[in-house]
Amino acid sequence: MQVYLDNNATTMCDPQVVEVMQPFFSELYGNPGSLHKYGTATHPYLKKAIDQVYTAINASDEDDVIFTSCATESNNWVLKSVFNDLIVNGEKDHIITTEVEHPSVLSTCRWLEEQGVKVTYLPVNEEGIVEAHTVKSFITDKTALVSVMWANNETGMISPIKEIGEICKEKGILFHSDGVQAVGKIPVDLQDVHIDFVSMSAHKFHGPKGIGALYIKNSQALSPLLHGGEQMGERRSGTLNVPYIVGMGKAIELATTDLEEKTAAIRVKRDRLEDALLKLSDTFVVGSRERRTPNTILISIRGVEGEGMLWDLNNSMIGASTGSACASEGLEANSVMLAIGADNELAHTGIRLSLSRFTTDEEIDYTIEQFKKAVTRLRAISSSFAKVQPTVGGEAGECHIPHHMAH
């Protein structure tokens, strides 16, 4: 059996999505910008996809949802254009974000700092959540933008978006949220919350890779990131990616129709898996289940290094992920893990399991069995569980070469 439990990284493209995309490669391949029927033939399908996206996030007709290449582009667009519009060509000089954002926000913010922008990286509480009052306390007259992710990719923890939205509205400050891990997992109702910009990505909800969107409230001003054409009302140039837009429309519709029902089924499996894994001694899961996306578990297993655990799971054909320093190319301890501040230990023993609506009960059973097997094997090797103590003087000191903090 093989089990894919890395759905916060990317998801399987739903075969129904692939099917609706199919005609737009070799049959209805016209450029939507053309005047001839080859081009205009695509319009009804694009219009349908746009409707599907607006419906899924409950956007109003006054709002814009602009298709982009991915959420990284959407995040870059908001940050760089707010910088251009309100800081370079305005009176503001400050952006607020959090320590646990995706690199497409964090790295862009660091680049903005190099351009002279003041950036505040808000700390999170022990559950990995930034609290609304913290956001409020850092807002100044010079703050141009608050950017807080809707749900976190590593922990699944959900931010108090509604409260932060109210604060920003009251203070008259732009509010952006990276909604990549929220759309399709939890209700995203843009009439219920006040947000100016929301980034999303199709491949996180069983759509294709290479297509995302940016929601812009009330079609408000935001200078374009890409210039060069009249597409998307001149807000985002580049020939419309017709098959992928159609695919994203279908995917978001499938993901958000009967959301409660679908996520309840995922939640049951997730909770069953979590309960079973927590029966192992010396384990803990980050964040309460109520405040977490229904598909995510970030579990720490004492004495088992994350990459080693991934290795054994991979040998059992289970795909998971880790925030462990050892697994990443750059070797830096994961900034989300460090931000939670779990003794630095979680950064090396954390395993993330993220389910999808395609995860089956049999897969959960198999995962429980293989997970326990891997923990047993690796703990048998682990120095953390060794019985014979070091010779006097042979004890290791404190970690003398601490991992460099991300910021």
Added chain:
Amino acid sequence: MAKDDLLGASLWDAYSDKVTTLMNNPQHQGEITPEEAESHGNKLIVADFGAESCGDAVRLYWEIDPKTDKIVNSKFKSFGCGTAIASSDVMTELCIGKTVQEAVKITNIDVEFALRDEPDTPAVPPQKMHCSVMAYDVIKKAAGLYLGVNEESFEEEIIVCECARVSLGTIQEVIKLNDLKTVEEITDYTKAGGFCKSCIKPGGHEDREYYLVDILADTRREMDEEKMKAAADAQAEGAGNFEEMTLVQQIKAVDAVIDENVRQFLIMDGGNMEIIDIKKDEDNIDIYIRYIGACNGCASSATGTLYAIESTLKEKLSKKIRVLPI
């Protein structure tokens, strides 16, 4: 960055088959109890290195025959990734059958080599080299415990690059000798900074006591100061008259400059040089030298070292000088 780098390499694919095999099935994983060692009349040494909060930790067990100092059995326990476990396993393997004094000589490079499938293909990607360093460190610690000395006494020099085990002295030396101006050049000459890159500058994977950027800056400053001092000395001594000196005087003057500025570095490398002859015409003063010991046939003896000798002599004695090794 180029075509081959467009897709980040897959970390695990870069592991050798030996790393994979030993991670899946380590041969020397386990513990040796004091009772077990005692029953054989042997001494047990158990040493820890690293910590869970650092990301990797290893516990090394040595059962040593006190009469011969020979490690008759060895086991390990390890918290770490596949490379850490495989490195620990092969380190244990390398220890068995050696005396403690011999085991101390095992370096992380030996461990990494033992994990290779092919002699020329690294067993692990550069960012995993630090896992084998842990093996080196824990051996030192165990030996220190057994011999009752501080483990640092095995460390002859300050190590700047843990991955390639390059010392501060070596780095300073190659900078001076080869007139190195960039960190990349240091890496090319010594391999320091070529692996996990932590030692290049602050902000890498690990915090270090010494960084290549600082060593380079300090050494270059030192070189500039030496140069200025030498120039001043030369002027004070009237070395400007070199061209007018007799042959014997010239040989003595050249020898003095070599003694003061060059010879120490050659000796450090196990070599030396001697002056054979000096020939002069209108435009040039040609100094013929012969390399001795390790310098003889050394690649940089015809390039970097030669350049350093020549430029020093030009600086101190005469611009007309050319140095010709024979």
